[in-house]
Amino acid sequence: MASTALVWLRNDLRIADNPALVAGLAHGRVVALHVEATxxxxxxxxxASRWWLNRSLRxxxxxxxxxGVRLVTAExxxxxxxFETLRAxxxxxLFWNRRYGPAEREIDAAIKLRGRSEGIAVESFPGSVLVEPFDIATGSGGPYSVFTPFxxxxxxxxxxxxxxxxSAAPPISPDAxxxxxxxxxxxxxxxxxxxPGxxxxxxxxxxxxxxxxxxxxxxxxFPxxxxxxxxxPHLAFGEISPRQIWHSxxxxxxxxxxxxxxxxKFLSELAWRDFNYTQYFHRTDIANVPMQERFSRLSWREDDAALAAWKQGRTGFPIVDAGMRELWATGTMHNRVRMLVASLVCKNLLLDWRLxxxxFWDTLVDADPASNPGNWQWVAGSGLDASPFFRIFNPVTQGERFDADGRYVRRWVPELALLPNEWLHEPFEAPPAVLRAAGVDLEANYPAPIVDLKMSRERALEALKQL
Incomplete structure (x- = not known):
């Protein structure tokens, strides 16, 4: 009787450069499994991730x-x-490619231990990073906390x-x-x-x-x-591996x-993803715990109305609103704009970065368990090698610099489309006649700013001093 291997697919939804799949095919007949874990x-x-996942699995x-491999899905x-699938x-x-979060590693270790105790050959492989987090260290043997030397x-x-x-033969008819x-x-x-795919x-x-x-x-x-x-998003779901990108x-x-x-420059950004994974591996749950302990003492404000306005793209700062509307419409946002919208939350509004x-975790198609919290902590100043907390992006000057002709704002905030470039990124400063000519009413069809930039900057810097 031919041997059968179960290949458990997680964040590696691809055929090429999939070490676990290669090992499974070398072992014998393969059944692939994807679990939406509870x-x-x-x-x-x-x-947004579930939307992508469904299409990627198809x-x-x-x-x-x-x-010649059949895919089984379960929740x-x-x-x-x-173990139900192994028996069935x-x-x-049982083969899989490794995950690196603390909770993920604990689950995988328990399954590996149980499987081997029951006579199942269980093996894991590197498949989702350039260098595994435990294989790259500083001269003193610890994990890197600064990106440049990393x-x-x-x-x-x-x-x-x-x-x-x-390749394997013969092919089979895929189940729906x-x-x-x-x-x-x-x-x-x-x-x-x-x-997806x-x-x-x-x-x-x-x-x-x-x-x-x-x-x-x-x-x-420039967005x-x-x-x-x-x-x-293709990287987040493992439809392509970082090694494929690197060598290409x-x-x-x-x-x-x-x-x-x-x-x-492009590969340094790919390496930043690996840097986030080293933090994900070596630190406590980075989606909830500041990587710099002192930020656990920062006095965040509570402002449900401001948070709701931010989510809806109704902050009164056009490039921020454009980014939030792009996110809602497409499941993604330009990286420069991600920094601007995050800075407004953490610093000008002084709302907890976890909110x-x-x-982002719910609305991004590329939501990644390491990069999403890692990048938010970078903006908030609480991460490793983070942007200093006192570096507060000004959405007006950033808009004028990176969207000087206003094409980005006009696409996603069409109610401002007729404003001249001079006032597009700060409509709240435009003369009333200019607003009227452009059909902009700061009370009716576009909001006034939900926060004063100068006051909120000073408030954020004062909060930092308290640490």
Whole structure:
């Protein structure tokens, strides 16, 4: 009787460069499993992530069927589902690619221990980072807390080459995948903007390297310049591996020397993701606990009305509102604008960064358990190698600098479309005649600012002094 392996897929929804899948196929017949885990210690996916997951799994089922592998989906406790599936398919081996959060590692360790005690061959592999968090350390042996030396070390590493997609015969007819994982109706509009799945991820990488890379280093901070890779949700779900991106980009640098600087900048951003994962691995739950302990004593304000206005893109600061509306419409937001909207929450409004992080977790299609809280803590000043708390982004001057012609604001805040550029980023300072001519009423169709920038900056700096 042929051996059967269960390959448990989590944040690695792809065929190529999937070490666990390769090991499973080498073992014998393979059944692939995806569990929407309900374990109390795990963070449940946000709404936008569930929208992406459902579509990604449907694409994955077709690709797996092409190599003779059937995909099984289930919702429940991780350990219970894993062993139920092992028994149901007579599997004698269980393989997965590693996860790095404290709660995830605890669950995986318990399953590995139980499986081996019951005679199941259980093995895990590296598959979702460039360098595993426990394999990169400072000279003293501890984890890096500053990105620049982390990046200098990582770029000297020999990053393992990605594995090609495995082949197996004969192919099978894929079952229709109906995960049953709940997706909110408001997220269905993302169909207009995204195509989940491994094939789409590889196509997006190729398009970026061919068409957008050249302008990446100089233009990536401008939200209307289409030079970013748009790979973050594909990475978050593992439809493409960081090793695939790394080696593809390095190949471009070797073949096109003039692109070397752009490649280096792009790969440093990929390395920032790894840096977040080292924090995720070495620290207590970073979605809830400040990485700098002193920030646990900061006196955050409570202002439900201001928080609601921020979520709705009704703060009175056009570039912030544009970003929040882009997020709601597309499930993503330009990276520069993410920093601006987060700064307004944490510093000008002095609201707990965890409130903003949770909203992003629910509405971002690229919500990542390490990068989402890691980046929020960076803006809030509480993270490792974070932006200092006293660095408070001014949404007016930032808008004037990075959206000087107003195309970004006019797209997402159309009620301001007729304002001249001079006043577009601060309509609250525009003369009444200018507002009337543009059809803008700061009480009726666009709000006045919900906070005074100068006063709130001073308030934030005073709160910092109290630490």
């Amino acid at each position: 374990d109390e210690t795990l963070r449940r996916r946000g709404s 694409a994955l089922a077709v690709d797996l069927a092409d190599i 429940g406790e991780s350990e219970e589902i894993a 398919h007579g599997a004698d081996a 990046w200098k070390t990582l770029r000297t590493r020999n990053i393992a080459a990605p594995r090609s997609a495995p 995948v109906d995960t049953g994982y709940r997706t909110p109706t408001w997220a269905t509009k993302f169909d207009e903007h995204w195509q 491994e094939r789409a991820a590889l196509a997006r990488l190729h398009s970026f390297l061919e068409h957008q890379l050249a302008g990446y280093a100089d233009q990536r901070d 209307t310049h289409s030079v970013t890779s748009q790979l973050s 980009a390095q190949s471009v640098a070797h073949s096109r020397p003039e692109a070397a600087a752009a490649v280096d 903003g992080e949770q909203w």
